[in-house]
Amino acid sequence: MTKQQTVLVTGGAGYIGSHTIVELIENGYNCVIVDNLCNSSYESVARLEVLCKTHIPFYHVDLCDREPMERIFKENKIDSVIHFAGLKAVGESTEIPLKYYHNNILGTLVLLEMMQRYDVEKLVFSSSATVYGDATRFPDMIPIPEECPVGPTNPYGQTKLAIEKILADLYNSEKETWKFAILRYFNPIGAHPSGLIGEDPLGIPNNLLPYMAQVATGRREKLNVFGNDYDTRDGTPIRDYIHVVDLAKGHIAALKYLDARQTGKGICREWNLGSGKGSTVFEVYRAFCDAVGEEIPYVVTGRRAGDVINLTAKPDRAKQELKWQTELDVATACKDNWKWATENPFGYQLKGVKADFST
Ligand code: NAD
Ligand code: WQD
Numbered sequence: 001m002t003k004q005q006t007v008l009v010t011g012g013a014g015y016i017g018s019h020t021i022v023e024l025i026e027n028g029y030n031c032v033i034v035d036n037l038c039n040s041s042y043e044s045v046a047r048l049e050v051l052c053k054t055h056i057p058f059y060h061v062d063l064c065d066r067e068p069m070e071r072i073f074k075e076n077k078i079d080s081v082i083h084f085a086g087l088k089a090v091g092e093s094t095e096i097p098l099k100y101y102h103n104n105i106l107g108t109l110v111l112l113e114m115m116q117r118y119d120v121e122k123l124v125f126s127s128s129a130t131v132y133g134d135a136t137r138f139p140d141m142i143p144i145p146e147e148c149p150v151g152p153t154n155p156y157g158q159t160k161l162a163i164e165k166i167l168a169d170l171y172n173s174e175k176e177t178w179k180f181a182i183l184r185y186f187n188p189i190g191a192h193p194s195g196l197i198g199e200d201p202l203g204i205p206n207n208l209l210p211y212m213a214q215v216a217t218g219r220r221e222k223l224n225v226f227g228n229d230y231d232t233r234d235g236t237p238i239r240d241y242i243h244v245v246d247l248a249k250g251h252i253a254a255l256k257y258l259d260a261r262q263t264g265k266g267i268c269r270e271w272n273l274g275s276g277k278g279s280t281v282f283e284v285y286r287a288f289c290d291a292v293g294e295e296i297p298y299v300v301t302g303r304r305a306g307d308v309i310n311l312t313a314k315p316d317r318a319k320q321e322l323k324w325q326t327e328l329d330v331a332t333a334c335k336d337n338w339k340w341a342t343e344n345p346f347g348y349q350l351k352g353v354k355a356d357f358s359t
Helices: 015-026 042-052 066-075 090-095 097-117 155-173 208-216 244-260 281-292 316-322 330-343
Strands: 006-010 030-035 058-060 080-083 122-128 179-185 187-189 223-226 241-243 267-273 298-301
Touching (some): 030 066, 097 155, 122 155, 155 179, 155 267, 179 244, 208 223, 208 281, 244 267, 244 316
Parallel strands (some): 006 030, 006 080, 030 058, 122 179, 179 267, 187 241, 223 298
């Protein structure tokens, strides 16, 4: 890289954004964060500054608010954007869909308008394997390639697909200009090995790893395993779990890919970010118990509505084109997750009080 580039990281105080900032700074990029802290706290930014030994400009701004968004673009010479900001709870999105459509889509539209106005052409977007919906509709397409027909089954997934389409339309309108990398993440897990940053869900965790961690630290009684009657090797569903540090590195690979494109040669393309290896719930449970060093209580309950049997990535495109592949396994992710959980049993909350140093 010739000159130090500045990346605007939307949602940079959140789980995946914060881990990506560590990798960006290690790779010589400057970062500016914009986050409204609706699902995170300023404490993660404070810790990032400790971890990265540098000041990271932070804007406590909602992406849907045009004026403060414009100020960010005026005050900083932004070269590219990584766009994590969004609401992500699948269940909640079925209960309050308008909030999800408003936040995720309007926030993206405002961001793109500012990028257009200030001549920022490169964007890496956080999409999700959830856009494939129930990919078992296409048994020949498991593991799932990017060509698999999409078909989200919940409003959250619809917002991701809608944003993918907005990006494609914008690219088609000015193919020489826009450079868009759409990254479809599979199941991110784990935490930074320092134990300083990690996933900090509000309320009762929806996802497997954070829930198990809260059982292991005594905050919850037992894990509910949602069904053991699937047609898999042990009866529980299969997912492609990916260490969040590997995932973060995938963003650097995508950004470098966009950086390397010649002027006048735009792109809008999707890449799966997964390991290509599927694990069952019981396999992850076993790896986590091994990391903890004791058996975690669990009970098998009924299937969770909307769960599918198998979501495993075919990650070949990212390997060939982005020169990226996962390096860390589920056991390492469990070990790192457990370090984060034991060193921060209440996440970023200090003594049970939400820390917020943004004022
Ligand atoms: P997260 O909730 O930890 O981070 C998202 C951040 O965006 C939060 O800090 C939140 O405060 C912020 N935010 C939300 N709406 C905003 C708005 N309007 N303006 C400003 N900030 C806003 O979630 P994450 O797990 O880090 O996910 C990051 C992105 O990756 C999301 O877009 C999510 O949909 C996507 N994704 C996540 C997963 C996963 O399992 N974690 C999987 C696939 C895709
Ligand atoms: C994994 C497995 C559960 C919790 C979700 C979103 C998806 C993407 C990633 C954003 C499943 C089982 C879970 C528990 C359990 N996010 N499980 N007991 O559902 O694969 O994906 O996060 O884009 O869109 O849907 O992840 O961690 O919730 O579940 O048995 O308490 O663990 O049934 O098989 P999921 P998850």
